[in-house]
Amino acid sequence: MRILFLNHNVENYGTYFRCFHLARGLVRRGHKVTLLCANREDTLSVTKRVDGGLTTVLLPKYRLRGFHTLHSLRMVYNTYYTLFSGYDVLHTFAFPLHPMAVPTLAARYLRPGLKLVLDHDDLWKGGFANQHPGPYQRVVGWFNDNMPRMARQCTAASAMLMDSFRAAGVPEERIHYIPNCPTMARSPLSKAEARAATGLPAGAPVALSMGHTYTESLFMLLDAFERARQAVPGLKLAFLGKMHIPASFEERLKPYLARAGGDIIRLGEKPPSDVPAYLAAADALLLPMDDDPIEKARFPIRFGDYLTSGTPIVSNAVGEIERFLTGHDCGYVAPVSDAAAFGDRIAEALTGQSRREAIQANAARLVETELNWDAVALKLEKIYEKARG
Known part of the structure; x- marks a missing residue:
């Protein structure tokens, strides 16, 4: 399978690790994954890095007063990839955020038959969104409550986030638990x-x-x-x-x-x-x-x-x-x-x-x-097969 991962976060930070290690696990199973994320360095350029079956696309980012910016610019790049790149499954992480939601909706309506999977790994509605102005909270809330019913399958990192999908009206058989696992090996040192x-x-x-x-x-x-x-x-x-x-x-x-x-x-x-x-x-x-x-x-x-x-x-x-x-x-x-x-x-x-x-x-x-990426990648592969079926 060819899988496109949309990730809002910066390379080597937060949700990026979830995406990167899931992608690596899928590549080990013979799939090809393209992972979109923000560049760790401040830049207006796009960098593409290929490592076997994993292609990482680093999008523009600029840090201003301690905050990562250019989210809306990355939304445009994400939209281009969701509309014009070749993939069998689109897996959108942190989907309630506008740089993820808008490209996903564009593909949903402009690519008939889209095989869409949505992922929750943080609480945005009623959580992190509350740190933003009221209008943005309402936008995030709308995406959170309405987009899940458009997905073929849904994945979540916790029982509470699985409940969020249930509250949005997703049938139980389309909700799946995908935990996070170790990102590094144990040190050989005493x-x-x-x-x-x-x-x-x-x-x-x-x-x-x-x-x-x-x-x-x-x-x-x-x-x-x-x-x-x-x-x-x-x-x-x-x-x-x-x-x-x-x-x-x-x-x-x-x-x-x-x-x-x-x-x-x-x-x-x-x-x-x-x-x-x-x-x-x-x-x-x-x-x-x-x-x-x-x-x-x-x-x-x-x-x-x-x-x-x-x-x-x-x-x-x-x-x-x-x-x-x-x-x-x-x-x-x-x-x-x-x-x-x-x-x-x-x-x-x-x-x-x-x-x-x-x-x-x-x-x-x-x-x-249980908590290892190979076991989780096998489970995710089966979820994608359901999404395509």
Whole structure:
């Protein structure tokens, strides 16, 4: 099959990883995939990259005051591809957004017999769209509620997003669960070797949180860290990623930094090839979450990377992450609003060896049997066959 992926996000960011690894899995099964996304670099040019059966088309993007722009220009490019390129199936990701929705609707009405699949991996209506003006919220809401009935099949990254398709009137047999999976392999380094390679302090207990953006749950995490330090002297907290937070968060962070006395480490962003070593160097991997609809609907990409790392996960989880951690006993879980319990779970992960080993084994088993891109690509292939039937 020839499949066209429409993705709103920037290369190596967010939904791009979902698209890229699904595409790679499909290519391994003999299909050809064209993936449209925004260029990571600021540019007005279009770049095409071919790697076997995967063609990635990097579209113009410009970063202005911290925000990615040129969405409407990319909408025009996307429309060109949906109307004039050759493909058997169109799979549109984040379809309620106008750069995705308009090209998809154009193909729906101008290419008779379109084999359309829509994907939900984030909550837009009633979620991220609320950060935009009211008129745009209504546009997103209309796309969210009306486009699913036009699709041959629908895919979603969480139970909550599957419910969104049901609410839009999609029959149950056309709604399919497609989770996110690890985007990197486990590091071959031992913990001592990983500490040496990354420069993290040898011999000290280290909890690590990976991510570029943080919300209010950052301070739940910091409170949990302070609680855990009472039981685990010398515990260090490392942040891996850009840690892009507003100025108000930086001000609120200062007292925590002062009390930690250098035990909070901001590592910054690292090349993807280096990330597995940092995960292997940690004693616990932290995944803070908020008690809100956006968090309950999403499936953070880093969850899979945490699972495959061999290092235990600790989270005040909600939604899909809570379901996996508790259902498969593959991590330490605290109530979402209880910082003290979160801290106690961190301490437990660092000190309870037998439980730790059982959790590590369960995480590895989950990746091997269910959360891997080859298994998901096989499922997606069957979904496309239904769309074409």
